[in-house]
Amino acid sequence: MRADAKRNRDHLLTVAGTTIAEQGIDVSMRDIARTANVGLATLLRHFPTREALLEALLHTSFGDLTAKASELETSHAAEDALVSWVRDCVAWTTEYRGVTVLMAAAIDDPESALHASCVTLRAAGARLLARAQATGAARNDIDGDDLFALIAMLAWTGDQPALAPRASHLFGIIASAILTSAGGGRSTGVYGER
Incomplete structure (x- = not known):
């Protein structure tokens, strides 16, 4: 070029x-x-297309989040790695209002310009989840698709002006629901507040 x-x-x-x-x-x-x-x-x-523009715009962020998952996988306890990565994903997706709707649609649409990036991101989260499940730190009745949907749900909440003030609290509730340990991120907010 x-x-x-x-x-x-x-x-x-x-x-x-x-x-x-x-x-x-x-x-x-x-x-x-x-x-x-x-x-x-x-x-x-x-x-x-709009999706081509978004894929180009978001490509670096998708790559960064995927790399972050790999880094956390080797440098943090399974539970901490999972919660930290989910928190980063939720915080990132709220930067671009409405992107979670496109990401949720793209995951099942191989023709979407965002499909490959979303599938890669979901796989990174699924690896962290599987690692946490293998150590007994996360529930065994959820999978990577569920985790991706929960991230989208939490990001959507952050996009809603009336609900945004509750985003940190809701993140803690969802983290506690995913994890099997008693402390399971209950007081940890979307942006790392305690």
Whole structure:
């Protein structure tokens, strides 16, 4: 890719990230192009669909969360690794209002531009969950799909202005429901508050 084309693409991603964070994923492609001071055709040349734009925008974050799961798997106790990773996922997904709806749909849609990234992310969480289950720290009646759904549910809660103040409390309840130990993250909030 030529340097000027890469600069333009990076600029579009920066503007899209800011716009989506402020207005949610339903912001029109036309509004993103207008905010970036380019024509709609220019935006569509780089990103022909909203999902293609979101995949490019979120790709690094998906990779970071997957790498974080691998790091936690080797550096933390199973219970702590699982809770920490779920907390990071929930916090990240609330940065882009409405992205959890797309992620939940993409997981079952191989044609979605987000499918591969979502499947990889779900697999990373499933590994952490299986490790916690193997040590007896997590319930055995949930799987990676359930964990992905719980993350989406908690992120959706954080997207709702009326419910956002309860997000940390609800995270603690869900963490306690996943874990088998008595302390199971009950007082740990979405952003790590105690």
